[in-house]
Amino acid sequence: MQFDLNALIRENIKQLVPYSSARDEFKGEAKVFLDANENGLGSPLTKWYNRYPDPQQIAIKEKLSFIKQTPADTIFIGNGSDECIDVLIRSFCEPRMDNIIICPPTYGMYEVSAHINDVEVREIPLTPGFQLDLQAIEEAIDDNTKMIFICSPNNPTGNSIDRQDIEMILNNYFGIVVIDEAYINFSRQRSFVPDIKEYPQLVVLQTFSKAWGLAALRVGLAFAQKNIISVMNKVKPPYNINQASQEWIIKALEEVGQVNDMIRNIVAERSLLEKSLSELRVVEQVYPSDANFLLVKVTDANGIYQYLLEKGIVVRNRSSVILCNDCLRITIGTTIENNQLLNALKVYQSV
Incomplete structure (x- = not known):
């Protein structure tokens, strides 16, 4: 068996004639634009916002191509990763016929997007160690399984998924494999982006968020x-x-050094916060993290969550999620924010 993209695409998408915008049809340089029914007088903000943006985001893709060392035509830019997820499901999954596989606890938009598109979701929970259950995934796959979503580093657990397990899926499953690397910059794990040339079914998601x-x-x-x-x-x-x-992303791409500095700072703060939380009586376990957050098992997640809210500190209560009983997901903040959290928790456990 081998990967066959044509067999995966929905029939109506195969036949679809995409909308052709004025900016898609025009290529080159011009001084007078009378093709897109724009307001030629400008706007209250700036003259240039009265014109439609580049529909293919060519300038961004060219810069990303250099940074990521991958051709520009291997890059899709979406309105957040959520649009990427939705477009993938709409392109390849037949409503009321096909299914996707997700591995909870994981990012919730895979399931939401599938349900919006009337696509079945098959949930194969992670193991107690927050890794893939390969046997259960294999047993769940059938002829209508179009897509498997794997979040690595995973949200909300924070850990990276074993690379060999992901490669096992890539080498034996020939639907679309989506690896969501939203948090990859905070990890020492190697991105799967260079591997897209080896695996025709592989899609890797990243984000500027x-x-x-x-x-x-x-x-x-x-x-x-x-x-x-x-x-x-x-x-x-x-x-x-x-x-x-588009303008701000292009400017940001000129500041890779500053971004790397921020990543190092966040990772350092993560280590400090992990150590400090582990010393608190109300904390039962701090799970290892490759992301910009920590999953923390506490004595009473609901009570501590409400207490922190009263103190003006907002964390994410993940207690209702499978394998995350009495767990809070805590984003790594600034040094001041992290200390405010720790001081609040110290007061809580002393009462």
């Missing part, structure tokens, strides 16, 4: 072989990344 600190711009990335990227570009809205976001 975490290490780059640009969550408000809503820009996510998908890396895959160009035939998959071509399908995704066919399905996406024509102007899915606004002009302001």
Whole structure:
């Protein structure tokens, strides 16, 4: 058996003639634009925001191509990683027929996007050590399993998924394998982006929301072989990344050194916070993390969560999630924020 992209694409997507925007049809330089029904007088903000943005985000892809060492036509840019997830499911999964596999506890939007598109979700929980259950995944796969989502480093557990297990899936399953690397910059693990040339079914997701600190711009990335990227570009809205976001992303890509400094700072703070939390009586376990957060098992997650809220400190209560009983997910903040959290917890355990 081998990977056959044509067999995975939904029939209506194969036949789809994508919307052709004015900016898609025009190539080159011009001084007078009378093709897109824009307001030629400008806008209240700046003259340039009255024009539609580049629908293919070419300038960003060219810079990313150099940074990631992958061709520009292997890059898809989405309105956050959530759009990448949605476009993948809409492109390849037939509603009420196909299914995807997810491995909870994991990022919730895989399931939400599947349900929005009326696609069955098969949940194969991680092992108690937060790793893939390969045998259960194999048993869950059938002829209509179009996609497997793997989050590594995983959210909310923080750990990286064993690379050999992921490679086992890539070498034996020939639907789409999506590896979500939203937190890869905080890990010592090697990204799977260089491996897209070896695996035609591999899609790797990344984002500007975490290490780059640009969550408000809503820009996510998908890396895959160009035939998959071509399908995704066919399905996406024509102007899915606004002009302001494109401008700021291009500026940010000039500051890779500053981003690396921030990553080192966050990783250092993660180590300090992990050690300090482990010394508290109300903390039962701090799970190892390759992300910019810690999963922390406490004596009373609901009570501590409410107490912290009263003190103006917001963490994420993950107690209702499988394998995360009495667990809080705590994002690594600034030194001041982390100390405020620790001081609040010390007061709580002394009462």
